[in-house]
Amino acid sequence: MAAIHKKPCTASNSATESKRTDLKSNEKKGSWAYYMTNSPLLIVMIGLPARGKTYMSKKLTRYLNWIGVPTKVFNLGVYRREAVQSYKSYDFFRHDNEEAMKIRKQCALVALQDVKTYLSEEGGQIAVFDATNTTRERRTLILNFAQENSFKVFFVESVCDDPEVIAENIMEVKVSSPDYPERDRESVMEDFLKRIECYKVTYQPLDPDKHDMNLSFIKVINVGRRFLVNKVQDSIQSKIVYYLMNIHVHSHSIYLCRHGESLHNLEGRLGGDSGLSERGKKFAVELKAFVKEHNLSDLKVWTSQLKRTIQTAEELGVPYEQWKILNEIDAGMCEEMTYAMIEEKYPEEFAMRDQDKYHYRYPGGESYQDLVQRLEPVIMELERQGNVLVICHQAVMRCLLAYFLDKGADDLPYMKCPLHTVLKLTPVAYGCKVEMFDLKVEAVNTHRDRPLIKVRTPPPMFRRNSFDPLSTKDQIKRPRMYSMGNFSPPPTLPPPAFASTRISEGIESVQRENSVDCFSAPDTGEKST
């Protein structure tokens, strides 16, 4: 569903003639997300500590970036930790601690300045302000700020009074926070609960009936048991509401794998609809044993509507669902050709693809960008489900993996998804744990690395016109003197340095069995204050 917003050209050569040659700018200019909103959006989290605000912020941001809406989280806790070098105790959060209150307000202002820079100058479309924002006073400050800058505001309040859920949250994410470097669990729990009490004193929840009836917001009650939605203004807010209503926190695992090796794979041909080779059939048998071994309750199995995934699933002997949208990327005119044949017959196309594999659309076919849009309902449904095994294809698996591992358009088309290997994804803390299972059945390698000769420039940032799925940019910790209205140099963003790069291109160590890699986002310790 790519929508490209076009002003009419007066020249008789309409934009379509130049579509091929001007591929890069045209494709980059659009994605279906464009129509969704004109002005930038500020999402404001609200809630006592340990109510899942940061969890929702990060997840939502990951989703929005994947569908092509440049989004970034601004976590107030990070700013506070910068200002107050070492955390001593919950006393800092007492509402009668004037000194601390001053610092905390200052931090909020600095964070908002960064929000302004991101939305107004850096091409961001949505900023998620992750903090408690529990008082009307604070929210009014934010609303005024947004109005001054013509940002729309959407509040996401998380309300939870289930003590078990809260305790679990604290254990899962707070214990490893930078605020508590050496403490043991019990004292962490104790201090944190006291911290929550500090906020409770001044907590003014959103009041849909009187005070806040004109605000746009969603109140998430008891981890999604109930929702109150007020005054949704536009499509992106509607999508955000839909997403938040579909995610859950129950533990579950998603298994991704490709079909068994196919006859076309053996010949090095792209696409098509061939059946499994002998080794592919063997893989299916091994997969059946794998599923049994892992003893998964209520496992759902999904395939595409192409022979090779269906044949793989058939072997499992359990009911499975076929999704057309899980079909492999359509290579159009290049279907069923080998890379050598494509290079010979369409050398220009071949070169263009290497220049920008994410946006390149096969003539009469699709691009990775199209694939992401096509796969969005699958992602939404995966969020709703429990344990699922998705038997799909190389390009499709890359797109799905990019969503779970928060990979941007640059890395996505080069992620390694070898045949006969199952990836197990388990949500943990704020990210996703990945385990790789090589089922030890030989297969050809269908991976084509990023060509080395190409000069890679970092993707330029476009204002509202760039809708490549980006990965969530790590929150930049800038020294204070650059924020607060002083000139901030354009950030050169280093790629996030975390373990997940192991799964992307150029890494050889993929033949691992039962390995456990923690792929959670680098800032596991960060949470809101």
Added chain:
Amino acid sequence: MRGSCRPNNPRDRTVCMTNCPTLIVTVGLPARGKTYISKKLTRYLNWIGVPTKEFNVGDYRRECLKIYKSFEFFRPDNEEGVKIRRQCAMSALNDVRQYLSVEGGQVAVFDATNTTRDRRGTIMKFAEQNGFKVFFVESVCEDPEVIAQNIVQVKLGNPDYMNCSSEEAIEDFMERIKCYETSYQPLDEDLDSDVSYIKIMDVGRRYLVNRVVDHIQSRIVYYLMNIHITPRSIYLCRHGESDLNIKGRIGGDSGLSSRGKEFAKRLRSFLEEQKIKDLKIWTSQMKRTIQTAECLGVPYEQWKSLNEIDAGVCEEMMYEEIQEHFPLEFALRDQDKYRYRYPKGESYEDLVQRLEPVIMELERQENVLVICHQAVMRCLLAYFLDKTSHELPYLKCPLHTVLKLTPVAYGCKVESVYLGVESVNTHRDRPENVNVQRSTEDALQTVPAHL
């Protein structure tokens, strides 16, 4: 995978939305839009392929009680009335059971006031006995203007008020509402905390959603949160006549013919005359729609999902050529045009899936002009005019004609405007003989004329 018609098994086609059938139950005082929501939701669910049917208890009551006298029938102390109304509800529930358990329906919409907890309890018990899931849709509205407008729009034309004047009807209806008000027990956050429901307040200004348990309920909630009742019109048309159209070839990505360009100019004048407020214009990403929009001189958005149906191996062929090279495929397509998928291409059924986000966005928007293609336009039209999958692939969508759709009462008013520029006819009716052994002549019987 060669094109084929797959058996009509809903579980094969798309994601299995739900394992057991779902009973949607409306709740609300009269004139709160329950029937509007029921009908719209039913239309949407059927269009996306979920067999759905609505059961309006008012209809049962009208069957039973041939002549409506006055609001007195609805007084809570009218024993006779209460008995009859209860019987009607039971009768409707029986039909619901028949539809969901025997006839293969997946969703039934039980449209009635259901304003007491007692009545809702009865329904939930009924559902439990039969293995149905229940989802309540409550509409709460205190805005007197909205209520008055509802009454004028849908109640005055109701069979109940056939023989009275407007004033009498309105007066009687207001009394009728009063009869329900005293015993109304809205869904309550605490008392009904275990029940799955959505409470729609003030025509969509606010929603309370409780305990959504599965995919279909989630989709229903998303749909209900995106619809609105602000008056607006949707304009549907195809691109101007293209070069391939003239040659009688399907698909491809050709540009406009000279007559097509003429149409684009006329379209521009037409739009200027209509003076439509804040009109949004959408096209596909194919040359012919883009060229059409370019002539309008206003910003427009391109959607890949609006691209024409992919005819796979038959792209850019004439029907005669398809018959020559793929006579079997050609016959299979005529047998089940909705489900038939071109080899390496798409079916109408795939198209509908692809277009669902477009429909969702059209629901959110106000005035929109969609410049698209024949098969795409048929799918969109089928949604707005509630056409079945049998009718859909044969809807008439000629070139150079704009359809103006305006929601009115429970349905959609259609105005067809031919912009007076000649074009080829691209409509191919279903031929009489769809047998795979048929002769070439029989196969090409209904092919429209071309160069």
